[in-house]
Every structure is written in C-alpha cells, then in structure tokens.
Amino acid sequence: MTDVPSPHLEADALLFDLGRVVLDIDxxxxxxxxxxxxxxxxxxxxxxxxxxxxxxxxxxxxxxxxxxxxxxxxxxxxxxxxxxxxxxxxAIFVGEMPGIDQLLLRAAKRLPLYAFSNTNAAHVAHFSDRYAKVLGHFREVFVSSTIGLRKPDAAAYDHVVKAIGVPAERIVFFDDLDENIRGARERGLKAVRVTSPDDIETALQALGI
Structure with missing residues (x-):
C-alpha cells in the first residue's frame, strides 16, 4: 500500500531514489x-x-x-x-524495476525529474553506463559520493532542494526506506514510500499525470 501524503498532490518537480525504486538491486x-x-x-x-x-x-x-x-x-x-x-x-544490480521506464517517460512529459541516491563511485560508474537509457529521464542525478552528503541527513536534502531550485514543499520524493522518507518530510518535501512501481503509479495519478 502506498504512502501518498494526500489524495491530491501538487508538485513542480519529482525526485527519485534509485535502488529498489528505479533500479532493482539484490x-x-x-x-x-x-x-x-x-x-x-x-x-x-x-x-x-x-x-x-x-x-x-x-x-x-x-x-x-x-x-x-x-x-x-x-x-x-x-x-x-x-x-x-x-x-x-x-553484481548487486539486477535490472530496471518493472515498468519504471514507461512511468518516468510519462512523468517527464509533465514535470522535471531528478534522482538522489546514496551510492559510491564504483556503482555510479557501473550504472551510469549500463542503465543510461532509463537514467536519461532525469535532468540530474545527485549521488552522495559526489555531493559529500547522504540521506537521511538534513544537509543532504537541503543541498538537493537548493540545486533543483524549487521550494521543498513543491517536490515529491520517492524512496523505499522509512528513514529516508522521514528525513525528507522533516526538510519539507512531500514523500512517498515505494514498495513497488504501483506506488509510483498511484502517486502519478494523484498528481494528475
């Protein structure tokens, strides 16, 4: 069951975690x-x-x-x-989450998309090449190993919000971990906990997408 904060969402940008949200990992x-x-x-x-x-x-x-x-x-x-x-x-990377490419394609026609992942240089080098197509939906991919900050630290969200350039409350953030959802909400973002791509679909519908 999705954790959409309201049956009717409004946003100026969407922000996605990568692992278990966009890319399946094991x-x-x-x-x-x-x-x-x-x-x-x-x-x-x-x-x-x-x-x-x-x-x-x-x-x-x-x-x-x-x-x-x-x-x-x-x-x-x-x-x-x-x-x-x-x-x-x-080897942790399994592939794209089922149906995520089409969901991102649909969303990108209406709103700018960004990604924010706690990850490291080796993983970035690997997934940036192997999954270039699905990652191409994002205007920018923020990674902890580049910005020097990681979720759920408040400074990490503040950095990304400032870089996106819209108020935190106008950003909907998708993540699979409770601690990251809580951290995002504490910094003013709207946050949706993702347990499957169906949660993203539900949120997009609430956004009128």
Missing part, C-alpha cells in the same frame, strides 16, 4: 560472487558485512574504492583482489 548476488572467490559461505559474509563508518565514508566519497575494499578484506576475512571485489560489488 545484495545476495554480491555475497554469492564474493563467496565463489573465497573459502567462505555467502551467509557468513552477510553476517560479517556491516554498513559502518567506513561504508558511510565510501558513500560520501571520503575514501576510494580501493580503501573500502581493503577494509572489507579485514572485516570479511577474505583475500579478494580489487577486481574481484568490484565485480561482485556491481
């Missing part, structure tokens, strides 16, 4: 890939993997991919090469 694919190159079971790697300070610094562009992978060698207890790490890291 972290088990990453763990499976790393496990194949190490003497470790995927479930054990999953237990050892934590989204800690090193992970957050990587997403804010404060450390390189190489430094992040060096940290993973220690925390995961596996001796993969950088190439093996990045190949598995990018």
């Amino acid at each position: 972290f088990s694919r990453t763990l499976d890939h790393w496990a194949r190159h190490s003497d470790c079971e995927p479930v054990l790697l999953g237990q050892r993997f934590v989204r800690d300070e090193l992970y957050h610094r990587h997403e804010k562009g404060e450390i390189s991919d190489q430094a992040f992978f060096a940290g993973l060698r220690s925390s995961l207890g596996i001796a993969l090469t950088d190439a093996q790490f990045v190949e598995g890291w990018n």
Whole structure:
C-alpha cells in the first residue's frame, strides 16, 4: 500500500531514489560472487558485512574504492583482489524495476525529474553506463559520493532542494526506506514510500499525470 501524503498532490518537480525504486538491486548476488572467490559461505559474509563508518565514508566519497575494499578484506576475512571485489560489488544490480521506464517517460512529459541516491563511485560508474537509457529521464542525478552528503541527513536534502531550485514543499520524493522518507518530510518535501512501481503509479495519478 502506498504512502501518498494526500489524495491530491501538487508538485513542480519529482525526485527519485534509485535502488529498489528505479533500479532493482539484490545484495545476495554480491555475497554469492564474493563467496565463489573465497573459502567462505555467502551467509557468513552477510553476517560479517556491516554498513559502518567506513561504508558511510565510501558513500560520501571520503575514501576510494580501493580503501573500502581493503577494509572489507579485514572485516570479511577474505583475500579478494580489487577486481574481484568490484565485480561482485556491481553484481548487486539486477535490472530496471518493472515498468519504471514507461512511468518516468510519462512523468517527464509533465514535470522535471531528478534522482538522489546514496551510492559510491564504483556503482555510479557501473550504472551510469549500463542503465543510461532509463537514467536519461532525469535532468540530474545527485549521488552522495559526489555531493559529500547522504540521506537521511538534513544537509543532504537541503543541498538537493537548493540545486533543483524549487521550494521543498513543491517536490515529491520517492524512496523505499522509512528513514529516508522521514528525513525528507522533516526538510519539507512531500514523500512517498515505494514498495513497488504501483506506488509510483498511484502517486502519478494523484498528481494528475
């Protein structure tokens, strides 16, 4: 069930998260890939993997991919090469979310579209090329590793709102995580929690699109 804040929405811009909103992701694919190159079971790697300070610094562009992978060698207890790490890291991307291309195409005829993702340089390099067509619907894609700020920090939303150039309350933001939805609403954006593309469809209808 969608979390549209009102049966009738108004907006001057739409802002979309990427993972599980525009692009389907599955972290088990990453763990499976790393496990194949190490003497470790995927479930054990999953237990050892934590989204800690090193992970957050990587997403804010404060450390390189190489430094992040060096940290993973220690925390995961596996001796993969950088190439093996990045190949598995990018295996997280499954494809486009079902029907999202047509939804974005429809929305872009009425309103400017933007994206905002917590992500890192390796993922950006990968998805920017592989999914260039669907990402082409966005006027700009804001990524945490470039702006040095990540959701749900207030400064991250403020930065993106200022760059878009319309009042926060005139932006509808789509994200799959409760904490990011709460953070957006605290900064004045209208926010819709996405559990499937149907939630985006419902919101577009509420916008008269």
